[in-house]
Amino acid sequence: MQFKDIVGQRDVINRLTEIIDSGRVSHAQLILGPAEDGSLQMALAYLQYLCCTNRQHYSGQWPVASGQPGDAPLRADSCGTCPSCKKISQLMHPDLHLFFPNATTSRVKSNPESAEFQQEFHDFVIENKALGNLDDWFASLGIENKQGILNVRDADGIERSLSLKSYEGGWKMVVIWMAEKMNTECANKLLKTLEEPLPGTVILLVAESDERMLQTIRSRVQTVRLEPTGNSRDAALAEQFSPMLVAWLRLLFKLKMKELGSQIDQMAAIGREQQKLFLQYTLGVMRGCFLSTAAGLPYSIGSGDAKFDAMFPKMITQNNVETIEQALSEAVFAIERNANPKITLMELSFRMSKALKKK
Numbered sequence: 591m592q593f594k595d596i597v598g599q600r601d602v603i604n605r606l607t608e609i610i611d612s613g614r615v616s617h618a619q620l621i622l623g624p625a626e627d628g629s630l631q632m633a634l635a636y637l638q639y640l641c642c643t644n645r646q647h648y649s650g651q652w653p654v655a656s657g658q659p660g661d662a663p664l665r666a667d668s669c670g671t672c673p674s675c676k677k678i679s680q681l682m683h684p685d686l687h688l689f690f691p692n693a694t695t696s697r698v699k700s701n702p703e704s705a706e707f708q709q710e711f712h713d714f715v716i717e718n719k720a721l722g723n724l725d726d727w728f729a730s731l732g733i734e735n736k737q738g739i740l741n742v743r744d745a746d747g748i749e750r751s752l753s754l755k756s757y758e759g760g761w762k763m764v765v766i767w768m769a770e771k772m773n774t775e776c777a778n779k780l781l782k783t784l785e786e787p788l789p790g791t792v793i794l795l796v797a798e799s800d801e802r803m804l805q806t807i808r809s810r811v812q813t814v815r816l817e818p819t820g821n822s823r824d825a826a827l828a829e830q831f832s833p834m835l836v837a838w839l840r841l842l843f844k845l846k847m848k849e850l851g852s853q854i855d856q857m858a859a860i861g862r863e864q865q866k867l868f869l870q871y872t873l874g875v876m877r878g879c880f881l882s883t884a885a886g887l888p889y890s891i892g893s894g895d896a897k898f899d900a901m902f903p904k905m906i907t908q909n910n911v912e913t914i915e916q917a918l919s920e921a922v923f924a925i926e927r928n929a930n931p932k933i934t935l936m937e938l939s940f941r942m943s944k945a946l947k948k949k
């Protein structure tokens with residue numbers, strides 16, 4: 591998981607990479623936000639960046655895939671290709687230990703603990719691109735009707751994982767997913783681990799809410815709060831731009847030159863700053879379509895036409911998402927560099943139209 595794979599959250603990410611670069615890595619952090627907003631994605635991308643041997647810095651450069659509309663570009667990201675990045679992205683890094691709510695199942699009939707469900711959790715995270723929620727997880731274990739928790743065996747497991755020697759000679763990392771599901775025994779035991787941090791260890795608690803978490807735990811972790819997606823600024827951008835986007839997308843399917851020409855005239859007339867915002871908004875929508883569809887979640891582009899809304903997000907797949915992002919990022923770059931907007935938008939239209947056919 592790279593930061594660029596996360597929708598939005600650019601300010602949060604940029605703060606995190608700055609802290610890592612400065613070497614002030616906190617040994618325990620709480621990443622707070624809904625699963626669907628990418629809280630686990632954030633934890634995994636954070637660790638990948640932390641361990642990356644070839645961190646990429648983009649200071650002042652563009653394009654870097656932007657998530658939500660109007661967001662700042664990323665200042666840095668992991669490389670995604672060094673051995674460490676590969677191991678973390680496949681959840682195969684020997685120093686990365688994952689803990690999560692669990693319960694007895696048809697296979698594990700007593701004393702359940704995270705260690706028993708590593709393969710299931712691995713598959714769940716990879717399949718859902720780390721966007722699945724607790725219900726999805728329990729459903730995948732076939733325990734919809736049970737209360738999964740993190741129990742004292744998990745706390746022991748956490749302690750054990752951190753006391754091991756690092757296999758790779760670097761960080762020893764623990765992710766506790768849905769940390770609010772720790773029972774009291776588990777939380778009390780974890781508290782001891784948090785009070786006496788071992789050097790070279792990082793504990794990331796990922797939670798949707800800190801209300802049910804012990805105050806003593808909250809006070810010992812640094813909290814990173816995700817920005818709520820679908821915030822008012824994004825809603826305002828959607829209101830402003832979605833009619834234009836929908837009209838344009840429809841024409842990209844038909845590619846009738848005369849209608850497309852007059853649509854582009856309208857888009858060119860709004861001015862460079864607005865064009866940039868519009869293209870960044872479009873980029874956010876495309877990523878949203880792709881990630882939501884990939885995770886099996888609905889995504890509305892707000893066309894006002896239920897059929898189009900249901901159909902369009904499925905057009906953005908792993909076969910074309912990168913081409914589309916690249917085309918949009920390059921168009922933003924061109925407009926920033928004072929390229930002719932009509933020519934830029936026409937070229938973009940052709941590239942998008944071609945890419946959409948490759949779904």
Ligand SMILES: [Zn+2]
Pocket residue numbers: 641642643644645668669670671672673674675
């Ligand atoms: Zn790397």
